[in-house]
Amino acid sequence: MAEKKNSRARRPANKLWGGRFGAGPAAAMERINASIGFDQRLWPQDIAASAAHCRMLMAQKIIPAKDGRAILKGLRAVAKEIESGRFKFRAALEDIHMNVEARLTALIGDAGGRLHTARSRNDQVATDFRLWVRDAIDGIDAGLESLQAALIGRAEEHAATLMPGFTHLQTAQPVTLGHHLLAYVEMFGRDRGRLADARARLNECPLGAAALAGTSFPIDRRATAKELGFDRPMANSLDAVSDRDFALEFLAAAAIAASHLSRLAEELVIWSSERFAFIRLSDAFSTGSSIMPQKRNPDGAELVRAKTGRVMGAMAGLMVVMKGLPLAYSKDMQEDKEPVFEAADTLALCVEVMDGMVSDMTVDAQAMKAAADGAYATATDLADWLVREAGLTFRQAHGVSGRIVRLAEDKGLKLDALELAAMRKIEPKITKDVFAVLGAQRSAASRVSQGGTAPRRVRAAVTAARKRYLGGSKVGQRKR
Ligand code: ARG
Numbered sequence: 066m067a068e069k070k071n072s073r074a075r076r077p078a079n080k081l082w083g084g085r086f087g088a089g090p091a092a093a094m095e096r097i098n099a100s101i102g103f104d105q106r107l108w109p110q111d112i113a114a115s116a117a118h119c120r121m122l123m124a125q126k127i128i129p130a131k132d133g134r135a136i137l138k139g140l141r142a143v144a145k146e147i148e149s150g151r152f153k154f155r156a157a158l159e160d161i162h163m164n165v166e167a168r169l170t171a172l173i174g175d176a177g178g179r180l181h182t183a184r185s186r187n188d189q190v191a192t193d194f195r196l197w198v199r200d201a202i203d204g205i206d207a208g209l210e211s212l213q214a215a216l217i218g219r220a221e222e223h224a225a226t227l228m229p230g231f232t233h234l235q236t237a238q239p240v241t242l243g244h245h246l247l248a249y250v251e252m253f254g255r256d257r258g259r260l261a262d263a264r265a266r267l268n269e270c271p272l273g274a275a276a277l278a279g280t281s282f283p284i285d286r287r288a289t290a291k292e293l294g295f296d297r298p299m300a301n302s303l304d305a306v307s308d309r310d311f312a313l314e315f316l317a318a319a320a321i322a323a324s325h326l327s328r329l330a331e332e333l334v335i336w337s338s339e340r341f342a343f344i345r346l347s348d349a350f351s352t353g354s355s356i357m358p359q360k361r362n363p364d365g366a367e368l369v370r371a372k373t374g375r376v377m378g379a380m381a382g383l384m385v386v387m388k389g390l391p392l393a394y395s396k397d398m399q400e401d402k403e404p405v406f407e408a409a410d411t412l413a414l415c416v417e418v419m420d421g422m423v424s425d426m427t428v429d430a431q432a433m434k435a436a437a438d439g440a441y442a443t444a445t446d447l448a449d450w451l452v453r454e455a456g457l458t459f460r461q462a463h464g465v466s467g468r469i470v471r472l473a474e475d476k477g478l479k480l481d482a483l484e485l486a487a488m489r490k491i492e493p494k495i496t497k498d499v500f501a502v503l504g505a506q507r508s509a510a511s512r513v514s515q516g517g518t519a520p521r522r523v524r525a526a527v528t529a530a531r532k533r534y535l536g537g538s539k540v541g542q543r544k545r
Contacts, residue, residue: 081163089157099156100399105147106406107161110196111189112144115165117292118184118272127183127282132176139173140165160399161193162186183282184275187306187394191271194402196293198315201409202264208416209253209260209322213534215424216253220246221527225520227505228343228433229442234335236440239505242433243527244518246423249329250530256322257534263318267311270295274305277393307393309383309401316380319408323376326415330369333422337363343433347425350418365422369415376411379404437505441470443480446502446511455494465492 076089083089090098116137123133143165146152158164163186170177220243230240270290273280279302286298299305336343346363354360383404386397444466451462468491473480481503488495501507513519 079157079159079163081158081167095156098159098396100160100402101154101156101158101164103403103406104161104190104399105154105164107190107193107197107402108144108147108165110193110200111161111165112140114189114192114196114272114289114293115180116140117289119180120292121285121288122179122182124288125283125285127284128179132179135173135176136169136180139169139177142172143168160186160190162189183280183284184272185277185306187276188271188274188302190399191274191306192293194309194405195267195269195271195295195311198267198311198405198409199264199294201405201413202260202315205319205322205409205413205416206257206260208413208420209257210535212416212420212423213250213253213530215420216246216250217527217530217535219423219428220244220250220523220530223428223430224523224527226428226430226433227437227509229437229440230518236436236442238445238512239437239442239509240518241509241520241523242428242430243520243523247523247526247530249325250534252325253322254530254534256318256325259318259321260315263311263314266314268294268296269299270297271299271305273298274302277303277306303393307390307395307398309387309398312401312405313380313383313387316376316383316405316408319412320373320377320380323373323408323412323415326412326419327370327373329419329423330366333366333426334363334370337361337366337426341432341436342429343436344426344428346422347427349425350422365418369418372411372415376408379408434505437509439479441473441480442505443503443508444470446508447480447499450499450502451492451494454496454498455492457492457494 076092076095077083078086078089089095119128119133119136119140122128123130128136143152146168152164152168154161154164155167158167166177166180169180223242223246226242227239228242228245229236230238230245270286270293272289272293273284273286290296290298333344333346335341337346346361346365350363350365351361352364354362383401386400390397447469448459448462448466451457451465452459455462457465469480469483469488472487472491473483476483481500485495485497485499488499502511510519510521513522516522
């Protein structure tokens with residue numbers, strides 16, 4: 066008779082915790098329990114945290130110096146094996162922590178068994194994961210800074226390039242392309258601020274919380290925290306092993322950043338469409354169609370827009386995992402890693418692709434200007450002129466301007482192509498001076514209020530943005 070699928074008759078109990086077990090897990094249990102398939106990414110953090118823990122145990126004379134030295138040497142050897150791809154990760158050993166420890170003990174013998182003194186996988190994984198998220202934040206921050214640099218460069222180049230500004234995706238008022246691009250620089254600046262805030266709050270060390278209650282060994286938590294670059298040990302051992310708010314905060318910041326990327330991606334899709342033809346994406350960031358030879362598809366932008374779904378999904382997923390868990394650790398929390406890895410990888414890729422698309426795109430300034438000149442984008446300028454020069458209230462001026470737009474529309478003319486006499490029939494106070502404000506260029510140039518779209522404002526904003534956002538400052542160290 067065939068062996069039952071879930072038989073555990075011949076599966077040995079786990080060597081690291083199997084003391085009280087007579088038999089090993091069912092195959093399906095091993096599969097649902099093991100995290101090594103994804104948490105092997107934590108190996109550099111796991112080894113660094115173990116080395117810090119070991120040095121502290123030695124300094125506190127909790128383990129013999131000789132064994133401590135053997136552990137440190139062994140950890141370096143394990144790291145080399147993993148780095149070179151020689152390491153055999155084993156699902157039977159569940160996770161990265163037990164894979165490393167088992168290999169360490171195989172290499173150096175019993176001394177390896179002292180490493181887990183005064184620690185638990187619960188504080189170990191919380192420490193490793195904080196270190197990983199911290200690195201991910203630094204990487205994404207650098208990517209966002211590079212994207213900001215690209216946007217600022219293009220904004221400088223196009224400080225005076227006119228385009229229609231939209232509300233409801235209907236032509237509203239002329240703006241400059243530089244101004245439009247700088248709007249995203251501000252958004253990505255706030256995204257970096259959110260990541261920096263998350264980083265500052267996550268930078269406390271859980272190590273030493275042990276399983277949940279702390280330990281009776283005379284450990285030095287300040288020493289391990291310091292060695293690992295944390296600002297301080299976490300204050301409460303139960304909190305240290307059982308919250309993942311740092312991961313949620315990262316995911317929330319990532320989801321918001323992804324939504325900004327998605328909006329910019331959507332604009333690139335619109336602008337590169339044949340109907341708009343404001344920009345052309347480079348060959349490097351476009352794809353063709355397998356059937357329609359004429360096509361140039363903005364797949365890069367579309368995928369940035371779509372991948373936002375993954376990042377938002379990751380945030381929602383982990384929120385649900387965490388919301389009902391009693392203190393302290395529950396295995397549910399092992400499900401924290403995949404969404405964070407997925408969101409971090411996705412966001413980093415999207416930032417890089419956006420950086421490339423923005424840097425490479427060619428702008429058709431002529432097409433943008435033509436669109437800004439049409440569609441009565443200067444109707445507000447006409448109303449403002451009537452207020453300023455003819456003494457109308459804004460509401461009266463709005464009505465007059467609206468009637469003039471209707472007249473122009475009926476005649477199929479642009480506003481500045483209307484005859485003065487025709488406008489004066491609607492409002493006798495209008496003089497020939499009005500023509501000065503009816504062109505898109507004058508309109509944009511007149512919007513000099515702080516934060517406005519006038520080219521000279523944009524040039525000043527470019528300088529300010531360079532100073533404020535660029536310069537390679539590490540998020541964690543940046544003064545806020
Ligand atoms: N692989 C586990 C995780 O990622 C490590 C912690 C296991 N702790 C435990 N008490 N079983 O959450």
